[in-house]
Amino acid sequence: MDDIGSLEVRWIQGFTNKSIEFVDNKTVCYTCGINICFLNLETKKLNVLQSPGRGVGALTANGNNGTFAFSEEKLSPSIFVYIFPELQLKNELKGAAQLDYTSLTLSTDGPYLGCCSSLPDHTITVWNWENAEPICTQPHAGQDVTSLAFNPLNWLQLCALGSTSLTVWSIQKSASFHVLKPSVIELPTTDGFFVEKSVPTSQTVSDKLPDFSLEMPPSAISGLRGDNAEHIVTKLCTKARLTPCAICWTPTSKLFVGCVEGFLLLVDPESLSVTVIFNPTTADAIRELRQSNFRGLTLGRNGLIAVGQEGVVHCLQIEVTQINITQTWTLEEPVTTVMYSPDCETLLFSSQTGQVYVLNSSWSDEIVKLPDVLSGNFVTAALSHTDKNICVSVTDSGALQLWSADGVCLGSLSLQAEVTSLACCPIAQYAAVGTASGDVLFVDLNGQQQPCLVHRVHLYHTPVDQLVFDQEGHYLLTGASDSYIYVLDARPSETFSVIGYTVVAGPVLSLSTQCIRDSEQVKVLVCTGQELTVLSLPTRELSGPDCVDRHGCLSTLVLKVSRYEVPHPLESCVLGLSEVFAYCQERKSLQRFELPQDTDGLSSEQVVQLKPQQEVRGHPLGPASLSLSPHQLWLASVGRDGLLLIRETASMERHIELQCHLRRLGGVRSVAFSADSQTLLTAGFKDGALVCTDLRIKGTDAGKADEARKYSQSMNRFLKTIFNAENPVLIDLPEWGQEAVEPEESEASGGADTVDVTEQDESYNSLLSAPPSHPTWLESRREAVIKEDNEQYSETKKNLRNPIKKLLDDIQEIMRENENLPNIECLEQQELNPDVEEQRRLEATVEQEVTRVRNEIELEILAKCYVSDVLRRERWGSKTVKGKAVKAFYSEQQVRNYPLKERTDKEVEDLHRVQNMRKIEMAACTQSGLKKSSNTTRVKEAEQGEEGHDAESAAVTRSCSAQLGCSNPYVYDQFCLQTTEQRINQIILLQDVIYRIKTAFNADFEAALQQKETVKHKDRQIRETMLELDMSEELWEPGLTTSEQEDEQEDDSEIKAEKYLTPEQTEEEERKKLEEQQRLAAKGDDARERALDDMMDGVRELKKKDILKMEIPPPEFVLIKPDNQWSEEEKQVYKEYEKRTKDLSEEKEKYKKSMETEIKKQQESNRDAAERFDEALTKLLKKKLKCEMAIYQEELTITYLGYSVLVEDGMRNRELELKLKLEKAFAYKAAIREEVKRREEELELFHESYDSAVAEDEALDKEFRKEFSDVRSHVIDRLHKLFKSRHRVQKMSTQADNSSSLFKEQRLCGSLAPDALGNMLKAMDELDALENAPEGMKIQIWERFCLFRRTKVEIEQKVKVKALTLAEMNAFLQKRRDEDSAAQQEIKNLSDGLESLHREKNRLLTDIMVQVMLKQDQVKLSTTDLTAGHTDSVLINSSVLEKLNTTSRTLGEQNIAFLEKCKYIDQLQWEHRMVGMQIEDLNTKARDIQMFRLLLKQQDYLVETDPDMHGETTTVIQEKADLRNVGQRINTIEQLNKRAAEKDEKSATVEQQLPDRTETVAQMTHIYEASASEEDQAAETEELYQEILYRKNLEDLARAQRDEMAFLWAEVERLRMKNFPSMDQLNYN
Secondary structure, X not given: OOOOEEEEEEEEEOEOOOOEEEOOOOEEEEEEOXXXXXXXXXXXXXXXXEOOOOOOOOEEEXXXXXXXXXXXXXXXXXXXXXXXXXXXXXXXXXXXXOOOEEEEEEOOOOOEEEEEEOOOOOOEEEEEOOOOEEEEEEXXXXXXXXXXXXXXXXXXXXXXXXXXXXXEEEEEEEOOEEEEEEEEOOOOEOOOOOOOOOOOOOOEEOOOOOOOOEEOOXXXXXXXXXXXXXXXXXXXXXXXXXXXXXXXXXXXXXXXXXXXXXXXXXXXXXXXXXXXEEOOOOOOOOHXXXXXXXXXXXXXXXXXXXXXXXXEEEEEEEEOOEEEXXXXXXXXXXXXXXXXXXXXXXXXXXXXXXXXXXXXXOOOOOOEEEOOOOEOOEEEEEEOOOOOOEEEEEEOOOEEEEEEOOOOEEEEEEOOOOEEEXXXXXXXXXXXXXXOOOEEEEEEOOOOOOOEEEEEEEOOOOOOOEEEEOOOOOEEEEEOOOOEEEEEEOOHHHOOOEEEEEEOOOOOOEEEEEEEOOOOEEEEEEEOOOEEEEEEEEOOOOOOOOOEOOOOEEOOOOOEEEEEEOOOOOOEEEEOOOEEEEEEOOOOEEEEEEOOOOOOOOOOOOEEEOOXXXXXXXXXXXOOXXXXXXXXXXXXXXXXXXEEEEEEOOOOOOEEEEEOOOOOOOOEEEEEEOOOOOEEEEXXXXXXXEEEEEEEEOHHHHHHHHHHHHHHHHHHHHHHHHHHHHHHHHHHOOOOOOOOOOHHHHHHOOOOOOOOOOOOOOHHHHHHHOOOOOOOHHHHHHHHHHHHHHHHOHHHHHHHHHHHHHHHHHHHHHHHHHHHOOOOOOOOHHHHOOOHHHHHHHHHHHHHHHHHHHHHHHHHHHHHHHHHHHHHHHHHHOEEEOOOEEEOOOOOOEEEOOOEEOOOHHHHHHHHHHHHHHHHHHHHHHHOOHHHHHHHHHHHHHHOOHHHHHHHHHHOOXXXXXXXXXXXXXXXXXHHOXXXXXXXXXXXXXXXXXXHHHHHHHHHHHHHHHHHHHHHHHHHHHHHHHHHOOOOOOOOOOOOOHHHOOOOOOOHHHOOOOOOOOHHHHHHHHHHHHHHHHHHHHHOOOHHHHHHHHHOOOXXXXXXXXXXHOOOOOOHHHHHOOHHHOOHHHHHHHHHHHHHHHHHHHHHHHHHHHHHHHHHHHHHHHHHHHHHHHHHHHHHHHHXXXXXXXXXXXXXXXXXXXXXXXXXXXXXXXXXHHHHHHHHHHHHHHHHHXXXXXXXXXXXXXXXXXXXXXXXXXXXXXXXXXXXXXXXXHHHHHHHHHHHOOOOHHHHHHHHHOOOOOOHHHHHHHOOOOOHHHHHHHHHHHHOOHHHOOOOOOHHHHHHHHHHHHHHHHHHHHHHHHHHHHHHHHHHHHHHHHHHHHHHHHHHHHHHHHHHHHHHHHHHHHOOOOOOOOOOOOOOOOOOOOOOOOOOOOOOOHHHHHHHHHHHHHHHHHHHHHHHHHHHHHHHHHHHHHHHHHHHHHHHHHHHHHOOOOOHHHHHHHHOOOHHHHHHHHHHHHHHHHHHHHHHHHHHHHHHHHHHHHHHHHHHHHHHHHHHHHHHHHHHHHHHHHHHHHHHHHHHHHHHHHHHHHHHHHHHHHHHHHHHHHHHHHHHHHHHXXXXXXXXXXXXX
């Protein structure tokens, strides 16, 4: 780029509704194009920061410390961290993201930033942005993350909100090492209930199925394996869960979660518990909150702010699960985002359309709308030529806005239409706006705060793509894709009337004008691609028929057209004085063409070839748009690359460029110059940004800027008179729709349609959007012309209609007469139609419609034919045996056959393969000797008797197919099916058995059906005979019912409509007809055969049954002569005739009688045959039942075999899944083990460092008195006291800042501030002041003391920090050890599951399920259940059971005989034992009585004979004992009272000392918490060892004392026996 000047951004406007954040208490930041805008909510001042990279992606800010961060939009993007308000770049973070970042977040209490990248890695990373280092990273963790949020109280917690999930990431740290650990929150289902996650790690046995098969997890059943198997299966098999959409941290480190379904949840990240705060589906739910879906949540001092769908905002007070609405606001539109400022004073709302609302209780209780921040993409923008201080912009939603020179929004107007183009008039303060519905709207801009619509004209049914005024404001020209260009009068005094139109060769791509004042012409350049058209219009008033025809088309007298052709298609063109500047997308270049000067001799049809005079490189991404400065010296171009290029028209090689919009979002849509050419306005394509740029020309080219200003001033002076005349007219125009338009104005506007409506009317929007059925100006003009012609020539038309009507009546009469004429005289319809062309047109129309309908019908018939063919093929065509039935003659019994489909080639191939395999296996068994052992077994079984053998064979029979003779010799034995391949082969063989059963039964069925048809054939012969004999008896006639025919098929005779044949079917029918004709022609005409058939009446020889048909013809003379005229010969002939007639009659009677007898015999035979058929049908029905039973048994076997195959497949899948998990668990265990080792080594090294710091701190305490040994002792004591005193920095700072933030107080109390050492040293500066020194102390000693104390403080702070770090490292190490234990437990569980699976697999191989046919009463079962079950039955050989019965019977008999022998002996033994026990009891009682001893008092009491004296003595003793007890109780009470008083005094003292001790304990806890862990562990170990020793000593002592006591008791007993001898005892011993 040549250094000819620069482009500086003056202001920028726009809001993309992507993200808006508080950067401090009064300022918000948001993205606008490639810039970040900072809006002060109080002053409305806007600052702009252009992104140092390519665009702005994700944005986040932290208002507490004034930092904000954003990512760029490019491959391998970076993250930039800035400080506000300095807008200083602190650091650039270059991560591993490949495409972009989906979310960013900044922590409140530290220099930490969290980010989540998009495809392909989906990595969550936490950065320390101060040193630009990532502290922890977790790849493949944010597949659907849409938002990240740090816990304000603890930056070690990061919440990731996904589109369907919620995850809390815990950052675990050990010194400088950090790691991310996820905690997935299980959300409730959509009905508000919680689902327990049940993904078993091992299999269980189910008793629901007869074979006690395994219950496998869904992943094993489905065959899915891998990392996502369980996730996919869980997602498919579980109910839909709630969808989170908003999160908010609470001061208690919990999370409020809003859901799309309208639920509000409270999540505890520590326990992972979820509480449903609000459920909209319950009956007692708050009605106002049922429609809310909690799209936005934020927490303030007054409660939780929640926003819903309908723009309603609630302030909620939540206590446990009780919700109260304290305040409600209603906004104009739905809100999606809500947030509080850092000081919790300002509440900010952001709507779906990007509208921003602010609520500040210190300003007002009402919500304020910010008009400066609007959302949407700008379509185009233009700078006003009449007022240099304003510019106009329109958005795609139809919002027109006016902006000041400083970028302040002056006013706006909603056009309620989709806008496509914009242009500002140079002679009046208004703008013309084109819409997508083809309207051109005229907006008055004089009322800057409230622009108004003053006129509208509908020109197109397509969008208005081009709008342009000429430089002097004579005309407004419009262009669209329909090739029509309309010319409108730009003067308000003419009410913007449409002058006329012209048509060009193609769609209008660009329009450009050039007003030549000298020649009083306005030249218009029209670009239609590869052709350029220059239109020349005079500046004088265009009116009258010479200028515009009746339809509105401009005359060639006033419109001069020149056509040019260029080598390559052009996208955009601008017209200079005698040259054209264009952009060619094909060559990606800017081109300059010179126009011929002399074109008067050229006609409008001639095309002149143009070649570029100059060509320079343009925008790399097109298409581009061009704009020429008003003074014709500068050319601006913008493209999809987002660049704005300024070039000199004289030398296009030099240019100035500025990246003003984002390339990824489409670049720049439009560019416009100001009147003085010093300012440019660009609108982005999809970035929603409007950028105002100042052009600064420097150096030798600065004079061109003066030329631009002089040109602007000259134009202003020239247009001032016109402006002063036209602008008042514009101001006086009524607002569109508020006042009726006068008819004269309507006529002056050339027939433009106007409607009188109010702005508040519902039809206002419809007028602006103009539906396609609404007539355009041209259509209205043509309708007016037609109406005018009708009125002018109405009389002439009336005179012409009468003869025409008469002529039509005559033709109708002729047509009626023609219908009654004979066909040879009748004329064709075409001959009677006088309008042949109209007839042909109608015939063509009818033919076209018939063709269309025929095609539709053919397609419909083709579809139905396809369906019919599919159904026929599936139901009938694929069946080799059709379904039929046979019914009995004398009963309702009916038997149906089995419809069979033809076996497929694959089925036959599989059957042959299995049979060949079985042949080989059986041959191998024979060769290996298995056959011999089998024969031995058969011999032994034969010896047991034929009956037992038959019973045993029947006991293990699988089905009764063998009894039907349809078994397959290759079927496996049930007890040999152990592998999956064998079971699959068995299924194939059993399917063949079923096929054989059905085939065999169908053969019997066909025989029965043939038998019935034979009976029917005989009955048909009897009926024919009876017809010959003219017998009228009722005959029993057997027949075949409809159910005995084949399955119903379509019958073409039932369809009355003509059958549609495809072309292929038509050709096939014609071919068959031709073959039949050829066959008949080849047969020829045999006259002899035909004559013989005629003579014999078709019968070659006379049969006996034809005698009844014989008749003897009478002689001829009988018919022509009376009796009296016969001759003798004739009479003799007549006698012979009578004799022959009599003989023939007798013969007929004999034949009739014989035939009647034969008929009766045949009827009896038919009845017998019918009875026999019914009996055979009954047997066939029984066989059908047996076949059904056999088929069901085989199908049951196939079902169990198939299920067992599925179970084995599931077990195989489960085994692979468990092995995969076990492999991953071992790898994870190894990684954790390595991690634990590394952390232990780091902890050991750090502990040594900590011990050295503690030793250094203790050394300073010991060296204090040595350091100040030259000071007197009483001063040393005072210094030592000052040496130990510390300033309470943390507590003071907390009290000072406890009201600045909702979360700040608890954050400071929860952890030490990062700059605690700095605050402590600042506080020590106060203590080091000289006034705090003891009296009489030297300054040198005090300074030395202060330095020594400061060193002590630094070392103490160092010890505290190291202690906290050591605690963190210990906690981190313990968590890793817990993870190691959990991994070990998981490995154990997986191993146990795998082992259990192997056991079950082996069990299924040995415990085979077989199918056995049981005879009645063969197994006795309980009759309490409706269905008999054999789950507790055992299948054994009958011989084993008989041997057991025999052995049991023999042992029982032996036992009975032995019991009878031992019965008397047992009775005597029992009596002897009872007598012995009685003797022992009596001896014990006697010994106790003899050994009973009494005291002297007891002996005196027994000797005493006076009971009264005895009673008095007892009473005195009791009273003395009571007095003694009372005295003891009184002494005890006094002692307890004294102790209570002492305890009260001690408690009061402790309560006074409690606050100081509590504070001391809180301070020392953090210091000694970590260091005490290992000491406590050692102390516990030592204590445990001492306890074990003590316990052992006690056990030894107890054992010794027990032995000593035993010895003493023995000695006492010996001495007692020695002192009190007893003769009985001696005798007893």
